[in-house]
Amino acid sequence: MIVTMTNADFSTEKPRPSHFQPRLDERNIHDAWSSWNGYKLAEYYFEAEYEYFCIRNTCGTYDICPMQKYLISGPDAEKMLNRMVTRDVTKMRNNRVSYVLWCTDEGRLIDDGTIFRLADDSFLLTCGSPSTAWLKKSSLGFDNVTINDRSDELAALSLQGPTSCAVLKRMGLKGIEQAKPFTIHHFDFFGDSLMVSRTGFTGGLGYELWIKAELALELWDAVYEAGADYGIHPFGEQATNMARLEAGFIMPGYEFNEALKTVHFEHDQTPFELNLDWMVDFKKPHFNGRAALLEESRRGPRYTLTKLDIEGNKPAEGAFIYDSQDCSRHIGYVTSGMWSPVVKANIALAMIETPYLKGELWAEINYEKELRHYSKIARCSVKEEPFWAPDYAKVTPPRDY
Amino acid sequence: MAHYDTIIIGAGHNSLVCANYLALKKKNVLVVEAAEVCGGLGARHEFHDGFHASVAHQASHFPQKIIRDLRLAEHGLSLSGDHKACIGLNRDGDHVILQGNKVSGVPDNEVDAYKRYHRLMKRYADMLAPFWLKTVPPIGNNSLPEMMAFAELGLRIRLLGKEDMREFFRMITLPVYDLMDEYFSHPLLKSLLGWDALIGTKQAPRSPNNSVLQLLYRMAGDSHVTLDVPTLIDALQRAAVSRGVDIRTNSRVCDIVVEQNSETVKATGVRLESGEVVTAEQVVSSADPKMTFLKLLGAEHLEIEFTNRITRIRDDGLVSKLHLALNDQPSFSGLSSPAGRLFIAPNLEMIECAFDHAKYGESPVDPVMEITIPTLENPGLAPEGQHVLSAHVMYTPRKHKSEWDESARAELTTKIIDAIEVYAPGIRSLIVGQELLTPVDLESRFNTSGGHWHHGDFALDQLLMMRPTHGAAQYSTPISGLYLCGAGTHPAGDITGMPGHNAAREILS
Known part of the structure; x- marks a missing residue:
């Protein structure tokens, strides 16, 4: 069959609605949609910065149905x-x-x-x-x-922020304040089971709510009714990306390229390159890639994902990293960068050739101001500790509001 | 608790060859076998009161080197006799007979064609022969000796000269149908010569791939004697025992026992069905790769892509075995004696048709087969004056529509006997007992995945450094201390002992 431009049918490419779509549509006042795994996904609902501050100061919800x-x-x-x-x-x-x-x-x-x-x-x-x-x-x-x-049958909503526990309590989830990080709890909900895990992708206090798709809107309404006095607001992909970077979490397409989708030799990454040594357990029984990882752990990773504090306030997204101010040797690249409101610093994650981590690090930041393009060379310092890891995120029971 | 240098899983002929070589180097070896007797598919079993047969009924290219190294003649292997004649049976009694480089029963122009054909094929077979006894290096990161192995192969091919070399590369991937068409016009001669390119694999005369390579493999015999398989097994077993090898039959291995250390996973022994664990420095498996890695070892110890490659091995058995107990020597029209390999396959089209049915899970309408009367050389297999007929029948799919229920078996048995009776009138009245072994039976009785003789098709993608797959093609495996020595490794199946020979060399190196 010959497909021509005139009769090509691209309708199947149209993103599918999320299980929460009617509510998302009401909230997404700019119709700022992208997609994730074929589902419609909001870039932002009102404004990314506003939603970011909800995550950090009150609470917000992120639609994770497409996960x-x-x-x-x-x-x-x-x-x-x-x-x-x-x-x-x-x-x-x-x-x-x-x-x-x-x-x-x-x-x-x-x-x-x-x-x-x-x-x-x-x-x-x-x-x-x-x-x-x-x-x-x-x-x-x-x-x-x-x-x-179960991707299509399970609806999931991530509720993140300091007031998230208070919202769930208001919703009537008895004892939720006793839930410790990384635990799972079940609650009756409209005659069904609502699974709640104390998990998230923002580095703060947060929960993820799992329910069968048919009850998605009931869940949304219950959460938003309970959250009305707690500054609840939906957040999109952009705010998520800001929050996760402050927390130091990696993202495919930024910090790593999924190996099975990588064409060029070793343009993918290893756990050691991503500074996730603690995730690789050589004491456990055999696991896939063990021999290769063992060898790498001895040899040392070629690159190391590094947390950088960069002077100035120009976000370093996409910047090249050099070993000197005169940019003589290119030694790496920034994978994600932003001005962090909570840390009050110009932070970034960067993949840097491991041997050069001991020396000076300079970022060549390209930025634009009203159609004029500029470049600046900024000194970077390596941060060993997480950019942002508040105690309140880990405490059980969490602080009440 | 007993501790061995090496435990070998299975007591097939490759295991026994491997055990002998290890014992020659003073290794303390235990062979464990699930069945009552040694030999695997080469073991003799009683299929009817006083009548015995082995599934593998002949060894035509068992290397002289192994016979010499292991001094098998001293252990009862008779080397007298001849290379068996191959006889293409003709309804009118005008049979085509091949004996070495001579052919009879065909017109003169076919005789001349056969001479040309045989010269070239023998040349190729001899050129390749040394490589069946070598370890084929992996591709990439080769050491100097490994590079030399490739260089030697290259050189030997180059030494064929420009014309023969060019022809070699063209010919090895030809469907055997085309190859036969290029040389011959006599239908029976074509099917007779094509048989060894096909038997035991999922390939028909017109299948493109490399059946010609399999033919060359089978022509590589420097042994000009066709060996009786049970006799060979006996000799190998006697030789092994005399060298101090312990053999335990009725001892099914359930698991290969492994230990995880900080470096790797290491094989440390085997767990028997009885629960007993026997330990060793090395474990060698003659079981097929699927059985070894997925059943005995367990995928949890292996990498995911490696496991995937193992599960992808094509090992659908397509050959059934019929054993007939006869109360007298059968007589075939136009033959003074039924000695040799007798073929019922009037032409390549009929072989192709049999394959077509098998593709869709059906029994052949006209089965094609190879027959021997093993009692002519080994009268001990049957009561005095009586005989065994042994037939390999193509193509009978393991995945049969009926799942090989009783009626499918009975129907196939009748068809086979009907076909034989055309050439041996009256044979039915001699039958006092019979046994049909479909690939399903071979799988369950002889512990071979898919009921496949060769532990995996003899196909270009499953040969050389890809047999059984990369990561396990040099007899060692991803598991430290675990080796393979069966037909699933280079060079391949049939009764050749070559995988066992090569594995022993790698284990000792």
Whole structure:
């Protein structure tokens, strides 16, 4: 069949509505939509900065329906997942959540995500990109495991910010203040079960709410009714990206290129390059990429993802990093950068050739001011500690409002 | 608790060859076998009162080097006899007979064509022969000796001269149908010569790939004697025992026991069905790669892409085995004696048709087969004066529509006997017992995935440094201390002992 421009049908490319779409439509006053895994996703609802401040000062919600959710169950589920990811799944207790990475045979990062241990033999794996093919491949040789893609049937809403616990309490989730970070709790909701995990992608206090898609709007309404006095506001991709950068979380497309989608040799990354050494457990049973990662751990990573504090206030997004002020040797690149309101610093994550980390670091920042383009060379200092990691995010029970 | 230098899983002929070589180097070796007797697919079993047969019924290219190295003649292997004649049966009794480089029963122009054909094929077979006994290096990051191995192959091909070399590269990937068409016009001669390119793999005469390479592999025999398989197994077993190898039959291995240290996963022994764990410095598996890695070891110890490659190995068995117990020597029209390899495959089209049915899970309408009467050389397989007929029948798919229920088996058995009776009238009245082994039976009785003789098709993508797959193609595996020595490794299946020979060299190096 010959497809010409006149009869080409691109309608299937149109992003699908989220389970929360009627509410999102009301809120997205600029119609600022992008898409994620085929779902409509807001860039921002009113303004990214405003939404960012909601995350930091009151609370906000982020639509995570487009996130991929796989129910992996059966007697071999633990064994299969434990062989796939770099952390020890056998150490996870039921109703706990763990941040995990998985790599190719060569130790290159495929994706990161979270595993929810629902029962001894039942896990929910969530991640940013569709992973059915890799999960199927990873289950070859395991006779008693089933992989069920629940992405479309489960609605999920991330509620983040200092007042988030108060909102859930107001919603009637009894005892939610006792929920510790990375734990899972279940509540009755319209005759069904609402799963709440104390997790998030902002580095602050926050929860993620999981419900069957049919009850998505009931959930939204309950959350917004309870949140009315707590400064609740939906936030989009841009505010998420700001919050996660302050928290030091990596994003595909910024800090790493998913290995299975990488064409050029070693244009993908390894956990060591991403400074996620703590995520790779060489003491656990065999896991995919172990031999390659062991070798890399001895040799040292070629690049290291580094937290930078950059002088001045010009965001360093996309900047080249040099080893001297005269920019004689190019040694890396900034993956994400912003002026951080909470840290009150010009922060960035940068991939830098490991041997040069000991020396001086200079960023060549290109920026634009009313159509004029400028470039400046700014000194960078390496931050060993997280940019922002408030105590209130970890305390149980969280502070009440 | 007993501790060995090496435990070998399975007591097939490759295991026994490997065990002998290791024992020659003073290694303390244990061979564990699930069945009652040694030999695997080469083991003799009683299929009817007093009548015995082995699934593999002949060894035509078992290397002289192994026979010499292991001094098998001293252990009862008789080297007298001849390379068996191949006889293409003709309904009117005008059979085509191949004996070495001679052919009879065809017109003179076909005789001349056969001479040209045989000269060239023998040249190629001899050129390749040394490489079946070598370890094929992996691709990339090669050491100097590995580079030399590639260089030697290149040189030997180059030494064929420009014309023969060019022809070699053209010919090895030809469908065997085309190759035969280029040389011959006699239908029976074509199917007779094409048979060894096809038997045991999922390829038909017109399938493109490399069946010609398989043919060259089978022509590589420097042994000019066709060996009786049970006799060979006995000799290998006796030789191994005399060298101090412990052999435990009725000992099924459930798991390969591994230990994870900070470096790697290491094989430390085997767990038997009884629960007993036997430890060793090395574990060598002659089981097929799927069985070894997925059932005995477990995917959790392996990389994901490696596991994927193992699961992708094509190992659908397509050959069934029929054993007939006969109360007298059968007589085939126009043959003074049924000695040799007798073929019922009047032409390549009929072989192709049999394959067409198999592709869709059906039994062949006209089965094609290779028959021997093993009792002519080894009368001990049957009561005195009585005989065994052994037939390899193509193509009978493992994944049969009926899942090989009783009626499908009975129907196939009848068809096979009907076909034989055309050439051996009255044979039915001699039958006192019979046994049909479909690929499903071969899989369950002989522990071979897919019921595949060769532990994986002999196909270009599953050969050389890709057999069984990269990461395990030099007999060692991703698991430290775990080796492969079975037909799933280079060079391939048939009763050649070459995988066992090559594995022993790598284990000792």
